[in-house]
Amino acid sequence: MSSNSAAKPVARAAPRPRPTLSIALKMTAWYALSAFALILVATGLLYWVLVDSMYHEDLRDLADNLNNARLLLSASPTGQMANTPAPRPSWAPTQQPEIYLRVLDSAGRVLTQTPGLSSELPPPSPGELAAIHSPQGASRETTSLAGGPFLALVVPIPGPHASDPPQYLEVAMDRAHDEYLLAHYRERLYLVLGVSLVLCSITGYLIARSGMRPIESISRTAARIRATTLHERIDTAGLPAEIRGLAKTFNGMLDRLQQSFRHVSQFSDDVAHELRTPINNLRGEIEVALSKARSNEDYRDILGSCLEECARISRVIKTLLFLARSDTESDALQRESVDVGEALTKVGVFYEAAAAEASVALCVAGATGIRAALDRTLFQQAIGNLVSNAIAHTPKGGTVDLAVRAIDGSLTVTVSDTGCGIAAEHLPRVFERFYRVDRARCGSEQNAGLGLAVVKSIVSRHGGEVAIDSAVGRGTRVTLRLPLST
Ligand SMILES: Nc1ncnc2c1ncn2[C@@H]1O[C@H](COP(=O)(O)OP(=O)(O)OP(=O)(O)O)[C@@H](O)[C@H]1O
Numbered sequence: 001m002s003s004n005s006a007a008k009p010v011a012r013a014a015p016r017p018r019p020t021l022s023i024a025l026k027m028t029a030w031y032a033l034s035a036f037a038l039i040l041v042a043t044g045l046l047y048w049v050l051v052d053s054m055y056h057e058d059l060r061d062l063a064d065n066l067n068n069a070r071l072l073l074s075a076s077p078t079g080q081m082a083n084t085p086a087p088r089p090s091w092a093p094t095q096q097p098e099i100y101l102r103v104l105d106s107a108g109r110v111l112t113q114t115p116g117l118s119s120e121l122p123p124p125s126p127g128e129l130a131a132i133h134s135p136q137g138a139s140r141e142t143t144s145l146a147g148g149p150f151l152a153l154v155v156p157i158p159g160p161h162a163s164d165p166p167q168y169l170e171v172a173m174d175r176a177h178d179e180y181l182l183a184h185y186r187e188r189l190y191l192v193l194g195v196s197l198v199l200c201s202i203t204g205y206l207i208a209r210s211g212m213r214p215i216e217s218i219s220r221t222a223a224r225i226r227a228t229t230l231h232e233r234i235d236t237a238g239l240p241a242e243i244r245g246l247a248k249t250f251n252g253m254l255d256r257l258q259q260s261f262r263h264v265s266q267f268s269d270d271v272a273h274e275l276r277t278p279i280n281n282l283r284g285e286i287e288v289a290l291s292k293a294r295s296n297e298d299y300r301d302i303l304g305s306c307l308e309e310c311a312r313i314s315r316v317i318k319t320l321l322f323l324a325r326s327d328t329e330s331d332a333l334q335r336e337s338v339d340v341g342e343a344l345t346k347v348g349v350f351y352e353a354a355a356a357e358a359s360v361a362l363c364v365a366g367a368t369g370i371r372a373a374l375d376r377t378l379f380q381q382a383i384g385n386l387v388s389n390a391i392a393h394t395p396k397g398g399t400v401d402l403a404v405r406a407i408d409g410s411l412t413v414t415v416s417d418t419g420c421g422i423a424a425e426h427l428p429r430v431f432e433r434f435y436r437v438d439r440a441r442c443g444s445e446q447n448a449g450l451g452l453a454v455v456k457s458i459v460s461r462h463g464g465e466v467a468i469d470s471a472v473g474r475g476t477r478v479t480l481r482l483p484l485s486t
Pocket residue numbers: 385389390393417419420421422430435436437438444446447448449450451452453476
């Protein structure tokens with residue numbers, strides 16, 4: 001009893017392929033990022049150089065001012081500065097940094113200073129002053145009470161009298177203007193970086209597109225190719241070197257495909273042709289048999305003849321199936337250690353009767369004890385095909401010789417006859433399927449022209465090769481070379 005509840009195979013959804021980025025997109029991204037990174041590093045470096053230069057420029061400015069102040073102080077007997085700062089001259093550029101002066105005694109007390117400085121910048125602590133040992137003084141970057149950036153330079157100066165302890169002169173600069181300039185510069189820098197990122201992406205995309213264009217053309221050609229347009233090829237002229245290699249490989253593949261396709265269609269033609277003849281014969285015989293009433297004996301004769309045709313058709317189909325399987329299955333050999341001399345003798349015994357009937361002497365010669373890893377059945381089938389050919393093409397009184405030798409790790413089997421031979425122009429084609437030298441000769445109407453094709457297929461599946469040499473009127477020799485072991 002059949003049951004419907006039998007477990008049905010569960011259809012599993014094929015794993016969805018991982019989405020991948022297109023090459024053009026990847027190239028664009030890589031180009032844009034690397035170019036942008038370079039621009040970023042370059043602009044960063046320039047910005048750093050600018051900041052550094054401005055700092056040193058300010059420092060130089062302070063040093064100049066310090067020197068001037070020193071001169072003024074040494075010229076002023078009181079060492080006092082004007083209480084009111086001079087108004088900014090009209091020609092002075094706006095946003096010019098403010099410079100402040102301050103004189104401190106050795107204990108850090110303010111002796112005099114530019115008005116307003118104390119509300120901007122607290123004086124250095126006595127500890128900071130004590131740490132200044134160099135006559136060049138020390139610079140410090142600091143922030144004002146309001147949080148603005150300041151740069152100050154403090155140097156020791158001699159007191160009013162030679163015996164007095166040293167005093168300190170501090171020159172300070174409000175760097176708000178620098179900050180303002182740098183902020184302005186940064187703003188423009190961001191703009192430039194943004195624009196360059198966009199430009200890099202566009203350029204990268206254009207470069208990637210132009211690089212991919214030849215591949216797109218190959219892809220278009222490939223998409224156009226059908227069984228009827230297998231002659232089309234990719235035009236390799238003008239392609240870049242890397243892509244030209246790909247295009248040539250593709251064209252080579254098309255050459256091979258076209259050749260195989262030609263082979264397959266030729267083969268189908270041959271198959272149709274080969275099967276049509278026996279089927280027509282069969283049909284003709286049946287029609288003749290049915291055309292009038294016949295005796296039992298006549299019917300038996302006709303049926304016997306039909307059976308022969310059927311046997312022939314089935315032989316051809318069996319051989320074709322064998323060849324088709326040989327083309328696809330390479331590992332189906334049943335290898336065993338075969339005594340080759342013994343296998344040849346067996347084939348000889350099998351064909352003895354046929355040889356005797358054709359009045360042909362069949363001799364098996366060669367060293368005994370040669371063993372090789374072969375598929376016994378297939379090997380004997382190949383030798384049988386050669387012997388059958390040799391007997392069929394050797395006139396009465398001729399000889400057919402089978403010989404075996406083992407040289408340098410390879411097995412050489414020869415089947416030679418003293419028959420009619422094969423003309424040189426046919427020799428290259430006799431291993432093709434359905435190829436017969438002379439269809440009218442030696443009863444070849446009964447033969448399909450597949451025997452040598454089978455031999456070649458068996459030998460190449462064993463990893464060997466087959467050769468044929470022949471001279472018209474003198475005979476033919478077929479040589480099989482096979483590896484002794486694999
Ligand atoms: N020993 C030989 N001497 C002369 N001609 C040969 C010999 N062997 C093969 N040939 C020629 O080569 C052709 C191809 O041989 P092959 O064995 O493939 O086919 P076939 O013998 O005609 O048919 P099948 O073997 O399928 O019955 C033959 O038709 C024959 O003309």
